[in-house]
Ligand SMILES: Cc1ncc(C[n+]2csc(CCOP(=O)(O)OP(=O)(O)O)c2C)c(N)n1
């Protein structure tokens with residue numbers, strides 16, 4: 001769906017997200033933003049700066065610090081003709097919002113036999129290494145990916161961030177988008193004009209013949225760095241970003257693994273019972289008879305995220321770990 | 334035991350305002366209350382005969398709250414409801430046959446059998462759904478009010494919840510926002526004195542009405558057994574909401590005649606037979622309405638008997654329809670997960 005590169009500009013991920021919101025708010029008067037410090041402050045990450053100046057405080061609404069309350073208000077507004085974009089400052093605060101997401105937003109359409117619709121978008125963050133300790137660093141996308149009725153997107157580039165967000169806003173189901181807060185200043189080419197990235201379509205970020213590296217969110221950058229390092233060794237990695245965990249583009253992932261005969265998943269959620277585990281199982285089931293090695297996973301260490309840089313850096317997947325794991329899988333250890 | 338909180342008559346001002354408004358069709362209000370009563374009787378019967386899957390929470394005894402509130406609403410006004418929601422749904426105008434079908438898990442039900450007793454939604458009449466999470470719909474109702482305000486309509490949203498739901502923090506979050514943003518929402522607490530098997534006296538500290546008032550939300554206590562009183566208080570609140578005056582809170586004193594759910598039969602350990610008898614015999618919303626309808630010359634016993642006969646026929650037909658209706662096709666199991 002992306003337009004040709006003519007007119008593409010280099011933007012940060014924050015700028016791309018802001019552009020997506022501005023375009024959707026111009027296009028559809030039902031779209032509005034609800035969250036803490038979203039208006040004049042433009043959020044602590046300054047992702048939304050400038051929007052309130054264009055759209056006013058009726059459409060960029062600062063809320064009290066009441067995540068469950070304003071997410072619930074988002075659900076009700078979505079049911080009655082609005083398209084709210086709810087801002088949950090840190091993914092770690094999802095715990096406060098979970099009933100509204102998992103029991104209300106996710107289930108209304110099904111429980112009502114398809115009558116009620118909840119076109120709600122929730123934007124939130126994931127990702128460690130910001131030295132923010134255990135309650136501001138988690139990657140909790142597995143929580144919501146587990147709940148039927150919710151769609152879940154994790155952009156890895158500015159272009160995807162823009163296209164996925166626009167698709168989410170136009171979707172009639174609730175969508176939760178996780179942005180890696182370490183990536184807001186990451187730059188990348190963003191196509192000009194109106195485009196969306198459909199939910200449920202993986203993107204091959206780098207083609208390769210020897211091993212399939214499935215990476216999500218900021219782990220894509222890490223996977224591309226590992227691939228660059230492994231290329232000269234004669235190992236060509238195919239790096240694929242599913243872009244959405246729900247719906248999951250299993251066909252693309254499985255087809256790649258069948259071709260390369262090897263696969264590894266890198267995801268920043270905890271390894272245990274995580275998104276990485278689900279993707280690995282999906283690939284193992286679908287490509288088993290083609291595989292030359294077990295499917296592996298790299299994820300966050302199963303500990304709360306520690307504060308000290310000396311410790312925190314031990315908890316997240318690294319380029320070196322991925323390089324070693326890929327070499328092992330390709331019998332080049 | 335007598336009702337825990339004094340049952341207040343509508344204020345003189347409320348009565349005056351109510352008189353100015355075109356009077357409601359009280360006979361219709363009576364008919365709706367009766368429909369709820371007979372509906373719930375049949376639900377209990379279906380349960381006892383093993384014809385209904387799962388459980389249901391009956392609202393017999395609380396009819397005047399649902400009907401008194403919904404009498405003042407338009408079809409396009411919103412309500413959100415609770416696990417004890419049959420009455421709200423009927424009061425908002427739902428059809429008994431499709432409700433019974435939903436309760437029996439049939440395809441013809443309001444939700445195609447996917448919701449059941451605790452999740453009936455009837456969006457055509459603004460019913461955004463019953464909710465099995467205590468307090469779970471407070472955000473939804475408040476959001477619907479924000480939506481009407483943003484769209485520039487004068488629709489209002491009514492959020493029904495029980496006294497037990499006062500324990501949910503969500504209420505205080507959304508009342509705060511509703512007050513800050515002057516949202517057209519009415520919080521209606523059905524104080525039936527218990528949350529499951531625990532009396533409110535053990536769970537509610539201080540004055541319940543002080544809670545909305547702390548947010549600057551006008552709050553009134555109403556005799557929930559008197560449909561006129563409920564209607565009058567609701568009318569004031571709805572007028573205020575439609576005129577941009579923001580949220581209100583109604584505390585309706587009422588009582589559920591039967592158990593917490595249809596299976597809650599032995600209740601002696603948490604409430605006394607005498608208390609139940611007193612409410613049934615002296616505070617029954619149908620008996621009270623019948624008395625003043627006849628006393629004030631608004632109707633005759635013969636007319637009320639006709640209403641009773643007609644509603645009985647309607648409810649019995651609804652049960653028969655639901656019993657004969659088909660179960661959903663297995664192919665529906667994974668339909669409507671996503672819109
Ligand atoms: C969040 C949540 N906690 C507990 C329950 C179990 N539960 C169902 S109904 C109920 C009592 C609710 O009391 P109240 O709000 O007063 O409503 P009532 O049943 O009296 O109408 C409880 C505790 C639930 N459904 N949801």
Ligand SMILES: [Mg+2]
Nearest residue numbers: 495496527528
């Ligand atoms: Mg109660």
